[in-house]
Amino acid sequence: MTTPPETISTKTTGSLDRGRGRPVVLDMQGMTKFFGGLRAVSNFDLTLYKGDLIGLIGPNGAGKTTVFNMITGIYVPTSGKITFNGQEIIGVAPHLINQMGIARTFQNIRLFPNLTVLDNVRIAYHPHAGYGLLDGILHNAKYSAKDRELTEQTQEFLSVFNLQDRQNEIAKNLPYGEQRRLEIARALAAEPSVLLLDEPAAGMNPNESHALMDLIHFIRERFSLTILLIEHQMRVVMGICEWITVMDFGEVIARGDPQAIQTNPRVVEAYLGRGASALSEKYKKK
């Protein structure tokens, strides 16, 4: 689980003490995942400090979504360690990880397509419903009070995301941008402390992705979130992330602030090939 020493120096560029003074929220050490003989992720290290907004980028198939799936418990890492607020979370069931405070969105939007906007968010509140199954079946006073409270809470929450007028709309009928917004709203309903966004700007036009960047800034302040973001649109990543980790073929090839990443030859090589990398080096020298 040791990284070859010569790569460390090239990997990390930018300020090394970025996490100073803030508590570690999510810490991944030496995370490795094999699918049969295929090494999807190898020796992945990443530390999220409270309030971070970190980008995770890399070409298709680099293993970014696998990292998300390991954090959220869908996959169990072959080896490595993930701690959330100091607590080991490997092997914990996905729904419990969510209840601990890690929420995510999906690359291809995964709403509950045939349910209303209101129900989509109300389901996320379910672990905090506050009444038992029997109360629900009997529709007693406790149910009435708690369920009304839950619904009002949801409606208030929807209005934060400007979706309150859409509450009775069926989720799959919403325009694309609003579906994204609803998915983020649903992920935040359970008041997580860490939010994992998987390509939120995929398929968005420049206007929509600009609005998305504003939204991400807003929720980060509003819910005091720590955000890990996978994204392909460089405008979005470079625009909002303070720190970027680049993956290729399951390995971290570079870390640093957006400035450093843009000029890192290994990143250029991973995205555009060796020739382009050499070309850009030449260009820089000139």
Place this chain on the structure above:
Amino acid sequence: MQKSTWTFLVGALVIFVVTQALISVGILNDFWYTIIRIGAVMGIVSLGLNLIYGFNGQFSLGQWGFYAIGAYSAADVTYRWTNLHSANGMTVLLVVILFGGAVIIGTGKILSHTPNMDALSQFAIYLVAIIAAVFAGVYVGQAIANPVTGALSALPADVSLQIVFFISVLLAGCLAAEISFIFGLPVLTLGSDYFGIATLGFTVIVKVLLDNSDTMFGFAEMKGARGMIGIPHVTTWAWVFVFLMLVIVITRNLLQSSYGRAIVSVREDEIAAKAMGIDIAFYKTLTFVIGSLYAGLAGGLYAHINGFLHPSTFDFIASFNPLIVVVFGGLGSVTGTVFAAFTWALFLEGVLRLFLPQGFENWRFVVYPFLLLLIMLLRPKGLLGDFEIPYLREVAPALRPKKIEAKEENAPVGNTPPPSPEITVGSEEPKATSEG
């Protein structure tokens, strides 16, 4: 109470009284009377399946097996009471179910300390515990049978029979529910299609066991493949109606609670549900158990309509009947399911049987599928689609803009600061749908 609730109660009462009057006067003869009761029983079975398949998305063919278990267990209880003048069937079943329930809850509590145990090991532990509970239950049940028989015999014969019948139907439901819990543990981990095949296997197993109930298990009164006779005819229109209403109200209340929404979320997207903190294994099991409970209740009622049970009624071909009713009435529609169940009974057993010429009764299995095909082509979402009567429809409360504004004004108290300018930008984003 809301207006829709009153409308529902009054409507139900009117339907009950009118039908009962028609039966009492004799306009509905025995033939139609049987068909109406079978329709109601079918409604209960199908509502159970609709919960499992329509609302939770698990394609199950096991409903008919639980129906058979309910029918035979309830029939055995009342048979022993009327023909053998002993309440031992009831006491044994009651104690077995109580012990079984206690063991299931206890084992669940113990196993919750080891969260990473796989389903098969859990199944094995539950099975051992349950078998122990059954042996203990039979022993204790036999021991208390005589005093209970004495106490019930002190009542008038009619009253005691109704009491035994009512308890037997409830026990039939509970038995089916407990068996479905045990069976569901390993099987519910399967993906949807495989789950369908496994549950079909369950129905076949139950049928074969019933064929050999007298030789293999020593239930001589069940008479195996010759068919069980001598069950008292206790199921009246009133009984089936009460149970049908009970099941409708429970289903409706469940679906309109947070638990119901969790059940539906599993159907909509399992992975998203998991990521939203929903324990999908729990909700699959819960739905399966409730659905099977309904099937058991319906079986108990069915057994006392004709006073005769035969394993061929519970053939796996017949296990498609509730499935047809559910799909025909509209997946995920309670109203549609009840409506389709009565339509199914009246049409297949009633109208077609009467209208086809003598000797051609079995042609109804040619006419019926053909009509079914036509209707599915014309109305692919089921006869009533997703229509629900107002009582069963959940209406989201309207927004109360005043309250939200008030909350926003005193931001530090409620944690709702006025939306930042960014979010306003977000709201003004073009509504056009992009391709991705």
